Amino acid sequence: MSSTSVTQPLECPDSVVTITDDIGAVRRHRARRVSRRTIIDLTVAAILSVMVFIALFPYLYMLETSLKSNREFLGNAVTPTWPPHFGNFVTAWGDVAPYILTSLVVAAVTTLGCIALGSVSGYVLSRFRFPGRNLFFGLIALLLMVPNVASLIPLFVLMKNLGLLNTYPDLIIPQLAAETVFAVVLMKTYIDQLPEELFDAAKVDGASAGRTYWSITLPLARPIIGTVALFSVIGVWSDYFWPELTIVTNSLRTVPVGVQFFQGELTTAYGPLFAGYLIASAPLLILFVVLARNFLAGIQGGLAVDR
Amino acid sequence: MSMVVRKRRRIPWGAYLALAPTLGLLGFFRYYPDVNGLVHSFTNWEPGFASPFVGLANYRAMWHDQIWWQSFEHIGVIFLIAVTAMWAIPLGAAELLVTLSRPRWRFVFRTLLIVPLAFSPVIQVLTWEFIYDPNVGVLNHFLQGVGLGALAKNWLGDPNTALWALIFINFPWVAGLPFLIFSSGLQNIPREVFDAASVDGAGRLKRFFFIDLPMLMRQIRVLFFLAVVFVLQYGFAAFIATQGGPNNSTTVPVLRMVDVAFQADEWGYAAALSSTLMVIMMIVSGLSLLLGRKRGGAAR
Structure with missing residues (x-):
């Protein structure tokens, strides 16, 4: 853009003055453009700051x-x-700790389970050809589109008949089922994109399917494993109706339900109550900071199927 | 590819074995309950006892259930806001974000705008419930502070405002899927397109209508169907903040379903409501797949 205005006077070298004048003009022009851009940036930043303030106000408060x-x-x-009064956090800790512990246990088992099931199924569905392959994948992906809440009533009856209500398996199994659906779809899509040569080379070297899974697929799928882990923790920290309707033992309550059952001082004093909410949010907040990139990858992966 | 051809001769039975745990889990805990619920929606379901067949009686009851249809009006209102204001503000934010020329500023604002996502949705609702509190809530404090104390009220307890109070939870609605999709969509539009447009003299508004919006059409279609599924499963915020009240002014289908099962103990009827919701969700999802594939194929 600016190069043309510089070269033009050089083509007709009438005088040195023209050239220096022109360079000065270019410089001035550039300065004006930069300042215009800065003004736009500052204006936009001001509007965005107001938005950020409104969006974050409840949490700052x-x-x-x-x-x-x-x-x-x-x-x-x-x-x-x-x-x-940092003491509010100490007061709240005793009430919140059991809910966080339960949530972490459920999240850990769910994460391990869905990574195991998701990676094996994703690998098989991606790298092997057998009758029913598309049908199986279709049946799994279909569940991605029917939210858990639609199965709430019949699943409650099933768990009741199995005598599992108000137990750890009752918390873990529905969560595991939901996250496994997500994990299979994400893993399969991811493994589809890995270069075919890797798997061919392993085959030529005489590696068994199990060996290929363990030494090639799993290590390569590490980024997607982070995504699956993050989403299974988000799942435990978001799921409300199921634990609300099936758990009665206080220590078995997960964070979303537990924060409504604060006892004693936390029900009468606002300071400790909000300190409790913040402590309960901390694990998810920390994980978000650590795995921010995986979060966006998961969103894109989940949407890729919808298209 | 040659591997595929060779594979076709011999069926790898190991594949079925490897898939068995996943299919077993999903079959027993996802598919079986849904089918079982559908079957029992034609019975007077009494879990643990004999459940007599009642034909279409539950669905006939649903047809005359005023609260049920009222609950669809409520999610209809929520849906209208979800596909207008709840898109417009995030889209505006995303446009502002890409207008920033400094990448670091972009990163900072984008991060700050999505911070609420890292909080449990339940805690988000509890925090907003506190903002709406008639006695100690910030909203009423604020109104009194600016001399509009007459407007202060019990936002969640008034049938005229309760639904709107629920909808305005998480205002300005930026921390969510629409914003993430819009902002990554806008960032993925190649620079050359904008350069070409600015050479042609297209200003910022023209760019928005003639480049940004058409480029985002596919994402908007996806978001539209996600919004349908979102309102169909909408419920926990109402369950926590209003329990569907006052006067059923905030009842939504999921709440009605839970009430019928756990309060009224009518499991057959609840199964009918649940199956109806599920079928609607599947139709919507199927439609989205079908439309997405057809249009997507044509566009590419």
């Missing part, structure tokens, strides 16, 4: 309130007060 004593809150609900 939660953080602010979690550091107040109840008297401070009732006297002044809006602005921060000094000193911060």
Whole structure:
């Protein structure tokens, strides 16, 4: 763009003055363009900042309130007060800890299970040809489109008949089923994209199918394993109706249900209550920070099937 | 490819063995309950006891169930907002984001806008419930602060405002799938397209209508069907914040279904409602697949 205006006066070298003048003009022009861009950037950033403030306001407010004593809150609900009461977090910890522990156990078993089932099935569906292959994959992918809540009633009856209500398996199995569907679809799509030569080479070297799975597929699928893990934790931290309707033992409650069953001081004082919400959110927040990239990969993978 | 041909002769039985655990799990805990529910929607289902066949009685009851149809009106309202305002604001945010010329700023704002996603949805709802609180809520405090104290009210407890209060949870609705899809869609449009357009003298608005929107059409179609499935399974926020009340003004299909089963103890009827929801979801998903494939094939 600017190169043309510089070369033009060079083609007709009437005087040196023209050239220097022109360079000055280019420079000025460029400066004006840069400042115009800066103005646009600053304006856009200002609008976005307002949006960010509104979007994050409830959470900032939660953080602010979690550091107040109840008297401070009732006297002044809006602005921060000094000193911060970190003791609220200590008070809340005892109530929240069991829910976090249960959630982590459910999430860990679910994650391990769906990675095992998802990677084996994804590998088989991607790399082998056998009658029924498309049918099986179709039956699994179909479940991606029917949300769990549609099976709530009959699944409750099934679990009741099996005598599993209000147990760990009751928390884990539906979660595992849901995450396995997601894992199979994601893994198969991912393994489809791996170069065929890798698998051919392994075959030529005499590697068995099991060996190829263990030494080639699994290591290569590591990024997608992170995605599956993140989504199974999100699942446990989001699922509400199932634990709400099937769990009655307090220590078996997962975070989404548990935070409604705070006891004692947490029901009367806002500071510890919000401190409890924040502690309950912490594991997911941390995982999000660590696995942010995997999150976007999972969204794209999930949508790829819908198309 | 040659491997495929060779493979076809011999059926790898190991493949079935490897798939068996997954298919068994999904068959027994996903497919079987759904089919079982469908079958028992024609009975007076009493789990653990004999369930007499009642034909279409449950579906006839559904036909006359005013609360059930009212609940569809409510998700209809939610749907209208979900495909208009709940898209417009995230799309606006995504457009603003790509307008920023500094990549670092882009990254910072994008990250800040999606932070709420890292909170459990239940905690999001509880936090907003607190904002709406008639006595200590920020919303009423704010209205009183700016001299509009007369407008302060019990937002979730008033039949006129309860549904809207639920809809406005998580306002400005940026932290969600639409924003992620719009912003990654806009970022994936090749730079050359914009350069060509600006050479032709297309301004920012023209670029939005003639480049950005057409390029996002496929994503918008996907989002449309996701929005249908989203409102059909909408429920936990209402369950927590209003329990469907006051006066059933916030009842949604999922809540009605849960009520019929767990409060009224009518499992056959609940199975009919549940099967109806499931069939609607499958039809919608099937439609989305069909349309997506046809249009997608033509576009490519």
